[in-house]
Amino acid sequence: MGDMSTIKTNIQASRPKYLSPTRGCVQLWSQTMIPTTREAPGDAQTPSHIFLTRAGYIRRVGAGIYNYLPLAWRSLKKISAIVRDEMDQAGASEMLMPALMPVELYSGTKRDVDYGDLLFTLEDRHGRKAALGPTHEEVITDLMCSSLNSYKQFPLNLYQIQTKFRDEFRPRAGLLRCREFIMKDAYSFHLDLEGDAGLNTTYDKMYQAYTNIFTRCGLDFSAVEAEAGPIGGSASHEFMVNCESGEDTILVCPETGYAANVEKAEIGPRDWSFDVTSDVEITMHHTPGMPGIEGVADHLGVTAAGMLKSIVMRTTEDTPRWVVAVVRGDHEVNEAKVRDAVGTSVELAPEAEAQAAGFSIGYVSPRATETIESILVVDPDTLHDANWATGADEKDHHVTGFNWARDMSTSIAADKVKVADIRNAHAGDPSPRAKGVLLVERKGIEVGHIFKLGTKYSDAMGLNVLDKNQKKQSVIMGCYGIGVSRTLSACVEMSNDDNGIIWPASIAPYHAQIIVIKPKEEGVLEEANKLASELAEQGIDVLIDDRDERPGPKFKDADLVGLPVRFIISPKTIEANSVEFKARLDAGKAQMIDRNDAIQSALDSLATAQNRRIAD
């Protein structure tokens, strides 16, 4: 007896995490709800939407609102279990906040305005306004105001897994963008940035926890730098499932692994010089009603890449200063990069005020800064050529043959110009981390986002405590989100073939499917149950397709549902003391294997299914 339990404990200790730590579950197809369909609904476009619907995981209730049927719910529970496990290990505590909340909570941070129509609001019978939570910064900060009162309580990291509501402008692609969705959101609280109790330590722990979570989910993903918030630096990372059909674009350095969202990606050093000479004379052209780059380029017979685009911005200081940002005509100015170059936050200048200051909006050139007091910021790509087309600083006029050295000698000499990376990066730009290496573009689906919030919410809502020196300090916060339901669909989006879904072992609703051929014949169903029981003993969840159907539809449905391993039991296999076996990953038909090898084949195959994407 004692020996038995010791052995059992050892087996379980060595059992991979994608298997059930206890006995696996065994369920009959005929006794659950798996409404597969031959045809996709007309409104489904993306693979995850089509297959999750066809394979009987989800059904649409309204725009961006879905039923999670038993299969989907099993997968979602498995994802949630992984999330909980890793969050708990990283020192976070789970709790649950309400989805319904008084709207006044949001007016404190002005997010009722910032969020705008994205916030679902409703009225109760007394005419009081309420909101359905899109995230919970306000609720938890409010809670902390009354519960957090000593520096000794830090650091603190709380999370929940809960349904969120966002009145999206356009819900789409099944579970990928919903109005009601399941999210894990965590919030951490600190008094310092550095040190064991500091935000940065917790942030790094969350980064590692997220890496563990998505690895355990069997996803091919990248952690990428995202646009930083109020703190600056690399204070924000997005976790992207790599997938061609993703709507986010990221840029990757193939050499160093540096990866960033396009809006954030830095561009490596580029050669530049103001002293490029040219014989071409500067010439004025009449270009009536052509403020846009494309029209003018056409009219002047140049390409957009041969033009300079000068965007008038201003700082958001108390006494704003003008900023003229110059990039090549085919590039886009990146506001955050201009902010970093200027050293203070900037915004696009309101047209009327810029006009009043003397800027001919739509026809501005770098030369405007010679007469109007302003900061000139220039992208290096505008500085290795000498013959530019650009605005003439006069309504309805452009010039060709502009030459920095010749036509702006005073400003340049006076060192009034800043040369900096101020444009959006593109594939083919130099990597910021490795010399001579070019950035490569990839598509992804954002499933997680970690963020250093700083004191934005604590300041807005008065969350502060006394520190060791009895000084009042604003609490520093971080927040960490995972789209649980989106993770499910992102996985399908990433991993499918013409016949259906291909799950990794860890988040498949069941690990294995047993197809029973001729279940009504004597002993067949019994043999299936016996095999299922043996598999369950190993922590494998089993779905037995016991329906009295012909084999064809059962095979098709099995492909659709996409469980990693499949057994087929029939009078034939029983007679031969064998069983048919097929991994979902393998092409072709099932192979006859010895009945005694069944369990080992399943275990091996599950390991392959789980690890293949990570190996890639």
Add this chain to the structure above:
RNA sequence: CAGGGUGUAGCUCAGCUUGGUAGAGCGUCUGGUUUGGGACCAGAAGGUCGCAGGUUCAAGUCCUGUCUCCCUGACCA
């Protein structure tokens, strides 16, 4: 929100131009024949044609309004 499309049986769709008894395939149910990659035969159930109003002897079809859902755009887990 802007632009484009859509709504007829549980699902996929035809019928609308040219108004006249509500259709097909799949699925479901019954009986029979079948049983290894979405079988066959016979039968059955199932729709106030998104909703409201109008034109007409007569509207799924024409007109007006309204709603739904989908696709393309800025935002986001």
